[in-house]
Amino acid sequence: MRTGLALGLAVTLLAPSLASAEEATSSASDARVWIDRHAEFEEYHRTAPIVEIRDVGQGVTKPRQAFFRPGGLAESAVVKKLPPRWRGNFFESYKSEIAAYELDRLLGMNMVPVTVERRVEGELASVQLWAKGPLLSEVERQAPRNPAEWSRQVRRYLVFDDLSANIDRNAGNIIIDDEWNVILIDHSRAFAVDRMPNERKITRIDRELFEAIKALDEKTLKERLRPWLFDDGALKKLLGRRDKIVAKLERLIEERGEAAVLSH
Numbered sequence: 001m002r003t004g005l006a007l008g009l010a011v012t013l014l015a016p017s018l019a020s021a022e023e024a025t026s027s028a029s030d031a032r033v034w035i036d037r038h039a040e041f042e043e044y045h046r047t048a049p050i051v052e053i054r055d056v057g058q059g060v061t062k063p064r065q066a067f068f069r070p071g072g073l074a075e076s077a078v079v080k081k082l083p084p085r086w087r088g089n090f091f092e093s094y095k096s097e098i099a100a101y102e103l104d105r106l107l108g109m110n111m112v113p114v115t116v117e118r119r120v121e122g123e124l125a126s127v128q129l130w131a132k133g134p135l136l137s138e139v140e141r142q143a144p145r146n147p148a149e150w151s152r153q154v155r156r157y158l159v160f161d162d163l164s165a166n167i168d169r170n171a172g173n174i175i176i177d178d179e180w181n182v183i184l185i186d187h188s189r190a191f192a193v194d195r196m197p198n199e200r201k202i203t204r205i206d207r208e209l210f211e212a213i214k215a216l217d218e219k220t221l222k223e224r225l226r227p228w229l230f231d232d233g234a235l236k237k238l239l240g241r242r243d244k245i246v247a248k249l250e251r252l253i254e255e256r257g258e259a260a261v262l263s264h
Contacts, residue, residue, distance in 0.1 A: 031132050031177035033074075034114045038105065041114040044073040045127045050120065053079065061092060061188050065130060066120065076130040081123045082188050084230050090168075091192035091230070097126035099228035100164055100187035106224060107212045109156055111184045131183045137171035144180050152206050152263060153182040158198040159205060159213070163241055166190040167197055191229055194237040196244065205249060207262045214246055 034041045052067040056078075064079045084093035094117075101115035113129040120127065144150035161169050166187055173186035221235055229235055253261045 029178045030181060031175070031183060032110055032113075032181055034129060035110050038114060041073060041129060042116050044068075045077055045114060045116045045129065046118050048072055048074070053121070061186075066127065074129055078128045078130055078185070079120050079125050080128075080188060081120065081125040083124075090189050092188045093192075093230065094124070094126040094188065095228040095230075096188050096190045096192070097128060097186075099225050100166070100184075100190055101128070102224045102228065103164055104160070104184075106216065106220065107160070107209060109160065109209070111153075111157060111160070111182055112187070113183060113185065126188075128185070131175050131177075131185065133175040133177040133183065135172055136174040136176055139176050140171065146180065150180060155202070155205055156209055157182060157184055158201050159209065159245060160184070161190075162196040162198050162202065162245060163213070163238065164190040165193055165195050165237070165241065167193060167195055169197070191234050191238065194241070196241055199244070199248075202245060202248065203252060204261055204263060206264060210246075210249060210262060213242060216242055 048068045050066045051069055054065050054067075056063045056065055061080060061082060064081075065076050066079045067076045068074055080094045080097060082092050082094040084095060085091070097115050098117055101112045104110070104112035113131045115126055115128040117124060118127045119125070157169070157174070160166070164187065166189070168186065168189045169184075173184070175183040175185060177183065216239070218235070218239060221238065225238070226232070226235055229238075249261060
């Protein structure tokens with residue numbers, strides 16, 4: 001869902017929060033309910049009966065909200081029926097949404113909600129858990145509860161968007177839950193062009209993600225992502241972007257030392 005708002009990618013503190021820390025803590029909850037339950041949520045989104053579908057009313061890709069029966073594992077999901085094709089200057093595909101989820105899983109980031117392929121109203125579509133929380137554009141005037149953790153998450157999605165060649169990140173497709181966890185949505189334009197929108201910004205990363213990126217290999221990526229990419233070239237380009245990221249960070253480590261580049 002795109003708002004067209006400019007996204008502040010700097011990892012400096014935002015303006016002071018109007019809410020007290022005590023008030024924020026009392027209402028905090030983690031919206032990433034799929035963590036350690038991926039298979040369960042995947043199966044539910046593939047098979048649970050859909051009882052109603054509504055237009056979301058915003059977003060150029062015209063996403064819809066599908067509702068499941070009350071009392072189930074999830075309340076609703078985002079449905080995108082985007083057959084792979086070029087639309088003007090952009091290549092869009094519902095399959096890219098699934099590829100982004102699979103890449104997130106391989107990296108252990110837990111930022112992209114569970115996303116599966118399913119036939120909805122007779123058409124193949126991506127079905128993604130409807131993540132709850134305000135958009136970044138709605139909370140950008142508040143200060144993160146834990147600035148260091150917020151910075152770590154920002155650095156993570158900068159790298160993720162370069163790996164996935166996601167040229168469409170903005171404040172309207174980043175969700176922030178009550179605990180300031182980052183949730184990334186809307187990847188229908190990812191993986192299509194060989195572009196790294198944040199290449200200059202990537203100068204620091206947490207050690208866990210760095211090791212996960214280095215561990216990506218062609219065999220695993222071909223198994224997990226290839227079904228959702230439009231050709232073998234997209235996979236090779238992804239690996240090329242991975243190599244560029246690793247090479248740059250290793251060069252910075254050599255120049256500045258590990259402590260200046262790798263965080264916990």
